């Protein structure tokens with residue numbers, strides 16, 4: 129099955145710029161459906177980016193992050209061809225992990 | 232799996248209903264407005280469900296960044312931990328229930344700095 | 360002009376009005392917001408164009424006599440007719456229609472030849488492809504052909520985007536000039552999917568600027584599209600694109616042109632609207648002139664704005680083809696030494712229509728002529744739209760919505776385009792389309808509570824009267840039928856609208872549900888197109904509703920942005 133995580137990581141000399149787009153409903157628990165029932169909360173709580181066994185970026189998220197979350201950051205110390213490992217876990221305990229090559 | 236290796240998820244902070252309570256719960260200190268914290272946010276959101284907001288700063292020794300929306304049911308949107316070697320620059324997309332002040336907190340050198348901007352959410356329509 | 364109007368002595372009946380003293384070494388010609396009006400039109404300038412906060416009493420928020428005084432225009436003159444609403448009907452009989460692309464071309468060609476070969480540039484500020492039945496049917500192709508014949512060298516856009524990406528790109532393939540927009544970017548999703556972009560690295564969808572050689576000097580022209588396309592119009596037309604003012608990106612672009620490209624002058628071709636441009640000019644440095652549009656303000660003289668880097672001139676060149684802006688520059692190495700600006704009214708009767716343009720217009724119209732020329736009714740009074748709160752044309756549209764869709768309340772968008780029809784003149788399908796020609800014309804009826812209706816009015820009112828122009832997004836105020844209210848523009852959001860009353864005199868109940876009819880919703884609707892609803896209403900021959908618009912203004916006594924009633 130295709131991963132929920134899409135990553136673009138590109139190295140520009142010393143700096144690697146990373147963008148990720150994740151498929152997830154990110155239901156906050158404050159929205160009602162067409163029948164007037166509250167849609168229960170269902171959102172990613174933690175997201176991590178790992179390079180060479182080290183955390184390079186970590187997010188704690190609430191239900192206020194938009195559906196299909198997007199995040200962008202940059203870090204130093206990686207080179208083209210290196211691998212990035214990306215994982216998330218949501219409030220229901222579901223997880224996903226993927227790896228991406230730095231371009 | 233890997234996420235468990237993170238710092239503990241700040242459950243309590245995500246339940247707070249005011250900027251002050253979020254800041255107290257999350258950092259236990261007060262934030263000082265700084266023009267070295269640069270927030271990029273639209274004046275008027277194109278879509279309240281997807282508002283692109285980013286922050287960057289020239290402050291040194293940044294360890295974390297957080298996004299707050301005062302008028303949302305839960306004020307804290309996200310907290311990002313910035314290890315050494317990662318640049319103090321983050322972009323993400325947030326939900327806004329209505330027009331609100333948006334605040335970015337930057338923790339640097341053990342101190343807390345902030346920048347704020349009003350982002351308007353409108354029903355739209357019409358035009359010249 | 361019809362013989363039904365008295366023919367008075369003409370005040371501008373010689374082409375001498377176009378004999379300009381020559382100055383400088385470069386001539387920039389600017390038109391904007393023509394709204395596809397290929398033929399000459401009547402267009403009444405607003406009698407209400409309020410400025411609040413720092414904008415109060417300052418251009419462009421002056422109307423009528425205050426406007427004449429500020430710009431030193433003689434009452435009863437041809438210019439007074441072109442620039443203000445004063446004695447509109449009388450003056451219309453005297454001075455005739457304005458604009459028309461065949462007349463515009465004659466004037467542009469003359470200004471070009473006087474400017475000298477290789478020393479002129481023709482720019483269009485957008486809202487070129489939309490506003491008529493013909494343009495709506497042809498999805499703007501008619502206007503691309505006219506633009507090519509006119510020789511437009513660069514343009515930016517607003518309503519152009521409402522044809523959707525496919526039609527927009529197809530039209531731009533045919534367009535011989537450049538389409539410039541520094542402030543349009545791919546959404547994150549579109550970027551991940553490798554959607555088409557001028558610069559994939561930055562995500563910029565269109566070319567942001569172009570450097571033109573004029574008389575041996577290099578002039579950078581930067582495009583600034585309307586910043587709020589996905590808010591003002593259905594998002595489905597531009598799902599892959601993000602807009603916004605983006606003055607930081609603009610500053611970077613200006614700096615690159617100044618420092619790296621070593622240009623001698625920087626011009627911003629803007630569709631921000633004048634208040635936004637005035638604020639932008641106070642923040643962004645290095646721009647010599649902002650050639651502005653969108654708010655349809657015909658401002659005869661540029662406003663000089665000082666900023667940290669010097670002075671920026673801000674202009675706005677009116678609408679509907681009524682005006683041609685002529686900016687004569689004396690460019691030196693790395694800077695403009697002198698600038699002279701004139702906003703010339705295009706008096707159609709003083710200009711011989713250009714035969715080639717006239718032939719193109721006639722040929723393009725020919726297959727649609729019968730439909731467009733169909734007479735539906737006669738104008739029972741002066742029918743116009745422009746004004747902050749209401750216009751007689753919009754009252755007519757609201758009456759049609761109320762009557763044909765069996766609603767208690769009607770809402771009609773406060774568009775700034777839409778031409779004027781004189782009392783007693785035939786009202787054709789073309790006239791109806793000139794008020795309604797959008798790509799989302801579907802009418803709707805929905806139930807709303809009184810509280811929701813009030814919230815909508817408050818929201819739209821803040822888009823017009825927020826004291827920070829960067830938080831203004833709207834056109835004019837939404838027009839209402841079946842409803843009266845009091846508006847206090849100087850208040851803050853949530854406190855401007857009060858005393859809502861139905862036509863029967865009862866107060867609007869916040870909790871009660873009402874049947875509300877409207878059109879041009881940003882949400883998808885399925886009702887009949889509004890032009891059919893209006894035509895049906897007119898054909899039914901129901902007696903015209905002449906009750907005055909039910910808007911009472913508070914707190915703006917003495918504001919020079921009002922002449923007469925709201």
Ligand SMILES: [Mn+2]
Pocket residue numbers: 359392394486653654655678775776
């Ligand atoms: Mn326009």
Ligand SMILES: [Mn+2]
Pocket residue numbers: 358359486517518585630652653654
């Ligand atoms: Mn416009």
